[in-house]
Amino acid sequence: xxxxxxxxxxxxxxxxxxxxxxxxxxxxxxxxxxxxxxxxxxxxxxxxxxxxxxxxxxxxxxxxxxxxxxxxxxxxxxxxxxxxxxxxxxxxxxxxxxxxxxxxxxxxxxxxxxxxxxxxxxxxxxxxxxxxxxxxxxxxxxxxxxxxxxxxxxxxxxxxxxxxxxxxxxxxxxxxxxxxxxxxxxxxxxxxxxxxxxxxxxxxxxxxxxxxxxxxxxxxxx
Amino acid sequence: xxxxxxxxxxxxxxxxxxxxxxxxxxxxxxxxxxxxxxxxxxxxxxxxxxxxxxxxxxxxxxxxxxxxxxxxxxxxxxxxxxxxxxxxxxxxxxxxxxxxxxxxxxxxxxxxxxxxxxxxxxxxxxxxxx
Ligand SMILES: [Zn+2]
Numbered sequence: 001x002x003x004x005x006x007x008x009x010x011x012x013x014x015x016x017x018x019x020x021x022x023x024x025x026x027x028x029x030x031x032x033x034x035x036x037x038x039x040x041x042x043x044x045x046x047x048x049x050x051x052x053x054x055x056x057x058x059x060x061x062x063x064x065x066x067x068x069x070x071x072x073x074x075x076x077x078x079x080x081x082x083x084x085x086x087x088x089x090x091x092x093x094x095x096x097x098x099x100x101x102x103x104x105x106x107x108x109x110x111x112x113x114x115x116x117x118x119x120x121x122x123x124x125x126x127x128x129x130x131x132x133x134x135x136x137x138x139x140x141x142x143x144x145x146x147x148x149x150x151x152x153x154x155x156x157x158x159x160x161x162x163x164x165x166x167x168x169x170x171x172x173x174x175x176x177x178x179x180x181x182x183x184x185x186x187x188x189x190x191x192x193x194x195x196x197x198x199x200x201x202x203x204x205x206x207x208x209x210x211x212x213x214x215x216x217x218x219x220x221x222x
Numbered sequence: 223x224x225x226x227x228x229x230x231x232x233x234x235x236x237x238x239x240x241x242x243x244x245x246x247x248x249x250x251x252x253x254x255x256x257x258x259x260x261x262x263x264x265x266x267x268x269x270x271x272x273x274x275x276x277x278x279x280x281x282x283x284x285x286x287x288x289x290x291x292x293x294x295x296x297x298x299x300x301x302x303x304x305x306x307x308x309x310x311x312x313x314x315x316x317x318x319x320x321x322x323x324x325x326x327x328x329x330x331x332x333x334x335x336x337x338x339x340x341x342x343x344x345x346x347x348x349x350x351x352x
Contacts (some may be wrong), residue, residue, distance in 0.1 A: 080231050080286075097286035098230050160223065160236035174231075175285050177238050182284045 011118065013111045014136055015051075024050035025142045025202035033207055038219030043150040046209060047221040049143045053110025054196075055103040056096075057117075059132030064101065067120040068093060071113065076101055083173045083186055094173045094186060102184065102196070110138055142202055146193040146209075150216040155193065157212050159185065179208040226280075229306045230288045239284040245269045246277040246291045273297060275315040280304075 015022055026048055038045050057064050065076045076093055077084045083094040091109075094102045105113055114134050121132055146154065155163045161176040162168060163185075173186030173194075181204055184196035197205050210218060225234035251257050251265055270276070278292045293302045293313045302313045 081233065097288055100286075160238055175287075177236065177284050 009118070011114060014139060015108075015111075022051060024048060025197065025199040026050070026144075026206055029203045029206045032203075033210065035220035035222050036210065036218060038221055039217060041217040042148065042219040043216040044146060044148040044154050044213045044218045045221050046213070046218060047145045047147070049145060051107040052138065052143055053103075053105040053107055053113065054136070054138045054141055054143075055105075055110055055114060055117075056135040056137050057093075057101045057103060057132070058099055058135075060099070063121065064132060067117055068103070070120050071116045072103075081174050082171055083188065084171075085188060089188060092188065094184070096175060096184075104143065104196075107138075110136055139199070141196055141198050144195050144197065144206075144209075146195065147191055148216070150213075151193055154209065154212050154216065154218075155185070158208065161185065178205060181205055226292075226301060227304050228282045228285060228288075229290050229304050230282065230286045235282065235285055239282060241281050241283045242292075243279040243281055243289065246279040271296075272315070275302070275313070275318060277311055277314075279307075 057068070061076055069075045072086065072091060072093075074084050074086055074091075074093070077095045080095050080098070083092050085092040091105045092103070094104075096102050103113070114136060117134055152163050159176055159178045161174060168187055170187050170190055173184060175184050176182060178185065178195070181198075181201040183198070183201065183205060184194075186194045186196070188194055195205070210220075224237040226237055226240050227234050228240075248265065251261060254262065257265070274295060274297060276294050276296050278294055279289055280292045281287065281289045290304055290306055291309070291311065292304050293311050294300065295302060303311065305311060
């Protein structure tokens with residue numbers, strides 16, 4: 001069996017230096033729909049954090065935990081639907097399913113991080129129980145932040161998931177239904193909600209949020 | 223709101239996030255070549271359609287995207303328990319029938335089993351092990 005296990009992989013920089021500019025999944029929406037300005041009246045503010053590095057880790061929790069601890073300095077979240085972050089909140093790991101985690105790091109770090117993780121996991125490929133996968137999904141999704149006194153109210157109109165602080169404490173993150181699409185909803189800090197949108201849903205979700213946020217004078221922090 | 227307990231996410235989630243995937247515990251014949259046409263046809267095409275307790279495969283399609291099993295009453299639509307693939311159900315038509323003999327289960331006037339007096343439903347929905 002082990003002879004049949006593929007031990008090769010393609011590790012390449014998906015965003016090399018080139019004349020072709022990289023664009024966020026929301027680039028089109030900004031042009032087409034625009035960005036309502038943040039004003040004194042804005043009780044929700046939307047801010048995109050475009051071009052972050054997103055990696056999907058798959059495999060056994062114990063093996064992956066060891067590797068990310070060594071490389072990133074903090075471990076996998078121990079419980080379902082939670083996330084861990086480094087001290088300044090720049091890097092995070094979120095539980096997505098029993099064998100799947102989403103790592104988000106500052107844009108440009110993901111290529112090197114993938115290499116270092118593969119190095120740390122190097123010997124892990126030798127045994128069948130330690131199979132793993134790392135996929136760079138940075139180009140497939142984007143992260144937006146919602147802040148403001150009515151951010152939770154906006155979410156309540158959009159998702160069936162309970163966003164009450166008791167049901168959704170800081171440090172939680174879930175994949176759930178949002179409008180008629182789905183996304184990853186997370187709460188890394190008391191004031192801030194993060195939404196990870198798939199590229200194909202990004203424009204729809206963006207316009208939904210602007211519509212749902214109209215009554216709170218939502219502004220987009222450019 | 224209709225909430226279903228996902229044994230992988232370990233919490234109740236909105237029904238919108240789930241999809242049913244048919245009968246659970248269908249075992250693929252170990253040696254398909256040795257099967258008669260009838261055995262193979264049974265395995266491939268024929269499914270149970272019981273009135274009462276049914277074990278089903280569901281997927282948490284929008285959440286963790288993992289499959290798990292559901293024990294459901296096809297008459298009342300009540301979900302009696304959810305459990306991971308590979309685990310046996312705790313509630314079966316047989317176990318309910320024996321509970322009935324011991325007076326733990328209310329029997330509806332139609333003679334159809336419904337879970338009543340026991341707290342089995344509440345306990346399993348919360349995912350607590352009895
Ligand atoms: Zn789940």
